[in-house]
Amino acid sequence: MSLLVVATYPVEGGALLKGQVTLESDGSLAVDGSPIPASQGTSALLSAACQAASHLGEPTPHALVAGDIGRGDGTRAVYKHLAETASRVQPAVVVFHYMQPIMALLRHGLDELLDVCPDALLVADAGGMYAAKAAGLAPRFELMTPDVGEIGFLADPQATHPAYVARYLFGGGDFDPAVLARKAYESGGSSRVLLIKGAIDHIVEKGEVAAVVEEPTVPALEAIGGTGDTITGLASALLSAGFDSVDAAVCASRANREAGLAMQATPAMRASDLVSRLPQVLEKNLDRWRNHSSDGAVT
Amino acid sequence: MRLFQRKGKAVETIEDEALGLFLFDEVTDALAAERALKASGYQVSLVAPPPHLRAGCDLAVALPRVEQLGAQRVLAESSVHVRDWVDGTEESTGICDLVTTVDFGRWLMVRAGNMKIVVDKDSREIVNTSGGGCPDIPYLNLRYVGELLSDVGRPKDVGFTLCGLMLDRAYLEACALLDGKAPT
Numbered sequence: 001m002s003l004l005v006v007a008t009y010p011v012e013g014g015a016l017l018k019g020q021v022t023l024e025s026d027g028s029l030a031v032d033g034s035p036i037p038a039s040q041g042t043s044a045l046l047s048a049a050c051q052a053a054s055h056l057g058e059p060t061p062h063a064l065v066a067g068d069i070g071r072g073d074g075t076r077a078v079y080k081h082l083a084e085t086a087s088r089v090q091p092a093v094v095v096f097h098y099m100q101p102i103m104a105l106l107r108h109g110l111d112e113l114l115d116v117c118p119d120a121l122l123v124a125d126a127g128g129m130y131a132a133k134a135a136g137l138a139p140r141f142e143l144m145t146p147d148v149g150e151i152g153f154l155a156d157p158q159a160t161h162p163a164y165v166a167r168y169l170f171g172g173g174d175f176d177p178a179v180l181a182r183k184a185y186e187s188g189g190s191s192r193v194l195l196i197k198g199a200i201d202h203i204v205e206k207g208e209v210a211a212v213v214e215e216p217t218v219p220a221l222e223a224i225g226g227t228g229d230t231i232t233g234l235a236s237a238l239l240s241a242g243f244d245s246v247d248a249a250v251c252a253s254r255a256n257r258e259a260g261l262a263m264q265a266t267p268a269m270r271a272s273d274l275v276s277r278l279p280q281v282l283e284k285n286l287d288r289w290r291n292h293s294s295d296g297a298v299t
Numbered sequence: 300m301r302l303f304q305r306k307g308k309a310v311e312t313i314e315d316e317a318l319g320l321f322l323f324d325e326v327t328d329a330l331a332a333e334r335a336l337k338a339s340g341y342q343v344s345l346v347a348p349p350p351h352l353r354a355g356c357d358l359a360v361a362l363p364r365v366e367q368l369g370a371q372r373v374l375a376e377s378s379v380h381v382r383d384w385v386d387g388t389e390e391s392t393g394i395c396d397l398v399t400t401v402d403f404g405r406w407l408m409v410r411a412g413n414m415k416i417v418v419d420k421d422s423r424e425i426v427n428t429s430g431g432g433c434p435d436i437p438y439l440n441l442r443y444v445g446e447l448l449s450d451v452g453r454p455k456d457v458g459f460t461l462c463g464l465m466l467d468r469a470y471l472e473a474c475a476l477l478d479g480k481a482p483t
Contacts, residue, residue: 010438040429041437070435071327072458098434100460104353125430134353148428149413160357162413163394163461164347223401223408223417225429225440267406267417283367290444 003061003240004091007042008074014067024049027272029064032065041098044271048233051278072100083112089096093240096128103135125232142297145232148198154184182207193283203249213253218260226271231256319364322383322401329358335377411468423448431462
């Protein structure tokens with residue numbers, strides 16, 4: 001089983017990189033031997049996925065990434081190479097992550113991808129998720145991982161970007177992720193499974209809540225850039241290792257929280273601090289969690 | 300700790316006018332147009348184009364129809380590329396104006412829509428940015444974290460996308476809450 005991550009990295013004019021991802025013991029990350037900077041975003045996702053793969057004895061992810069600081073050049077470059085890369089790697093799971101959310105590019109890219117890998121499970125977060133939803137392609141995805149600022153976007157049929165979500169759909173005192181998840185599913189704005197990241201994580205299957213994870217409570221994680229990306233990386237790696245989608249989401253949520261607790265998270269820490277705690281957390285808990293992750297309400 | 304405190308902000312609108320929209324290929328063009336037109340004295344607002352005219356991450360500039368000609372000249376003189384002009388703003392929508400804060404004691408987190416910025420209340424150091432999904436957000440994270448709030452350019456001038464624009468709103472709110480005034 002293999003995992004392909006399609007995304008960008010934050011270097012202006014950064015080269016197209018495609019190949020195996022390596023995570024060194026000092027936290028530095030490389031794609032096909034070329035280093036990419038540590039920040040929130042795709043580097044956090046890849047780092048967490050590497051830790052999960054290493055724990056499970058699976059190959060580390062394959063990445064198709066290019067430098068992009070918001071102009072869309074790197075995004076266009078990776079889409080040009082998507083079909084060829086997927087044909088060669090034959091991934092079981094393909095993740096679309098930080099990318100310029102251009103609907104036409106995703107439509108064309110998905111058509112090409114599914115021609116060469118018709119059985120690949122699709123995961124989307126960040127710009128990949130924005131484009132999938134805006135283009136009406138969300139139902140073709142197995143898993144999406146919105147946060148509380150994004151589930152309203154998935155539930156709003158008119159919105160093509162979270163910046164345009166109707167005010168009442170944003171996370172406030174009356175915010176109910178379960179209601180919005182059902183609305184998103186019914187309006188075609190949701191993948192089959194959603195992992196909604198928040199103070200309480202909701203795992204939703206076909207519009208219905210399958211599990212919630214609320215312990216341990218680590219409020220500072222919301223403030224740390226990249227700690228949502230690490231959840232997506234963990235869930236994707238578990239999915240590619242054969243976990244059921246709901247199991248993968250629940251275990252990812254729990255592992256992220258436990259790592260946040262272990263690092264004694266403060267708002268001034270980094271996603272790399274969390275990633276460094278994952279090996280111990282997974283070693284201690286993953287087998288136990290996997291056997292009990294679909295029991296419904298989880299704490 | 301205050302969770303999800305609502306803070307109402309005035310929506311940029313131009314009331315009682317028949318409006319039209321400048322459409323752009325890139326968010327950066329829309330932001331440049333807003334800057335150029337405001338600098339020339341036009342009252343404009345940034346909005347989402349109507350759904351059938353959207354390509355994804357895009358932004359339009361609304362202004363009174365009667366001012367189109369002069370405004371178009373300003374944009375041409377400023378070398379801002381305009382894709383098209385449409386009369387009317389039906390089905391266009393404003394950008395989310397919901398700003399919330401979380402007080403972590405030593406640190407203040409401000410969220411605008413899907414974007415967050417976290418600042419050390421004493422030193423004014425930006426200790427984290429998060430959220431979003433466009434590629435300029437990790438770039439802004441690398442540029443901003445570890446810098447003082449007053450030492451960085453506005454996210455909408457450094458970034459390129461709607462997520463960058465939302466981070467700009469969070470940044471302005473953080474400046475206003477901690478320093479009593481927002482940069483222009």
